Amino acid sequence: MSKDDPVTPSAFQHTLQGLARFSGVGVHTGARAEVTVRPAPSDSGIVFVRTDVSDRDNRIAVSAEAVCKTQLGTVITNDAGVTLSTIEHLMAALVMTEIDNAVVEIDGPEMPIMDGSALPFTHILDIVGRRAQEAPRRFIEILAPIEVVDGDKSARLEPSDQFEVAFEIAFTSAAIGRQRVDLQMGVKAFRRELADCRTFGFLHEVEALRAMGLARGGSMDNAVVIEGDRILNPEGLRRPDEFVRHKALDAIGDLFVLGAPIIGRFEGVLAGHGINNALVRALAAAPQSWRYRTLVEELAQAG
Numbered sequence: 001m002s003k004d005d006p007v008t009p010s011a012f013q014h015t016l017q018g019l020a021r022f023s024g025v026g027v028h029t030g031a032r033a034e035v036t037v038r039p040a041p042s043d044s045g046i047v048f049v050r051t052d053v054s055d056r057d058n059r060i061a062v063s064a065e066a067v068c069k070t071q072l073g074t075v076i077t078n079d080a081g082v083t084l085s086t087i088e089h090l091m092a093a094l095v096m097t098e099i100d101n102a103v104v105e106i107d108g109p110e111m112p113i114m115d116g117s118a119l120p121f122t123h124i125l126d127i128v129g130r131r132a133q134e135a136p137r138r139f140i141e142i143l144a145p146i147e148v149v150d151g152d153k154s155a156r157l158e159p160s161d162q163f164e165v166a167f168e169i170a171f172t173s174a175a176i177g178r179q180r181v182d183l184q185m186g187v188k189a190f191r192r193e194l195a196d197c198r199t200f201g202f203l204h205e206v207e208a209l210r211a212m213g214l215a216r217g218g219s220m221d222n223a224v225v226i227e228g229d230r231i232l233n234p235e236g237l238r239r240p241d242e243f244v245r246h247k248a249l250d251a252i253g254d255l256f257v258l259g260a261p262i263i264g265r266f267e268g269v270l271a272g273h274g275i276n277n278a279l280v281r282a283l284a285a286a287p288q289s290w291r292y293r294t295l296v297e298e299l300a301q302a303g
Contacts, residue, residue: 009186009261011295013100013137015039017129022120024112027086027199027223028072028209030216033108037125040101042135045259046094048076048084052107056080062091062257064280070273072209074254085110088253088273089199093121095256096190099130100137116198116222118249122191136294142264144289148278153270155251155279157289160265162186167248167268173202174229179244185252194252196238197245200224203232251276258284263293 020037040047050058057080060066069075073086090111094102096118114120147156166182183193201218203225209215224242225232239245251268254276268276283290 009139009295010098010132010137013042013133013135014098014130015041015101015133016099016125017131020124020128022112022114022124024114025217025222026108026110027113027116027217028215029085029108029110031108031110033106033110033112035112036105037128038103038105039131040103042101042133044101044103046091046101046256047103048087049103049105050082050084050107050109051105053082056082058082060084062087063259064257064277064284067257067277067280070277074257074273074277076257083109086113087111088250089114089118090121090253091256092190092249092253093118093125093195095261096185096187096195096252097122097125097130098137098187098261099125100260101133113199113217113222116200116224117196117246118194118253119196122195136296138260138292138294139263140258140260140283140290141293142262142283142290144286146279146283146286146289148275148282150275150278153272153275154268155271155275156267157262157279157283158265158267160263163262164265165248165251166266167244167251167271169244169247169270171243173226175226175231176243179241181241181244181248183248190252194245194249197242197249198222198224198238199246199250200226200243203227247271255280260292264290 016039023034025032046062048060060076060078066076068077074088075085077083142157142159145158163185165185168180170178206215220233
């Protein structure tokens, strides 16, 4: 798919080989949750199930329309008003380990933050392994540029023969400054370039959020914390530009609510979950800008 990561994407759908289990606290609720990711049939996509909810429909199918909040992460809901928060890191891990179909059972309102990155999720999914399914994998191929702009923030999708992710951020703090990353993204590249990059926040913002009853589970064990121009985590950064790389990771997870991997180029400038979801909804509302594409016939012809 790219010179840097030459492995061709899977042409067929995949689910898990068995059960993947993990647990941890939610970064905002502070509530501990147990999670079981189960295999699912072809063409069923990613479905979350709130096992702690029994008085109404507890299944939340992932889609662009299911996203109901984006202020501090990606939150999805169903018609019964059942919600689940902070799904983006697991979603990024699922799409970049090429897991197309899965049922994610969770006994709380928020996905565990783990270490603040997607690495624990990819590690667990790798251990369990994946199983090929007979149905062709559907990709969303971008045919024409589509962009959402909000002041100095923007998010854009444009045609490319592979999945590319570019992101730019700028902060006044010298700990971050202006950073940009531009990557050809595949299974190996995700693990190598983005999976271990953690979420981050400023100490004064964390304190303000806690005063509002949020960020109860946030700590230096699951986030990079900045005060002024200093990084407070004793171990420092995993990468010099970990901040912008995490933003690129978030964007990959936010795009996967479309239900299929992208063949195209994403560019984000100072963007967050809100603009990412606005772009996803704009794409869904512009059918002339994209098409579903499968690689089965193309690979057969090439072979």
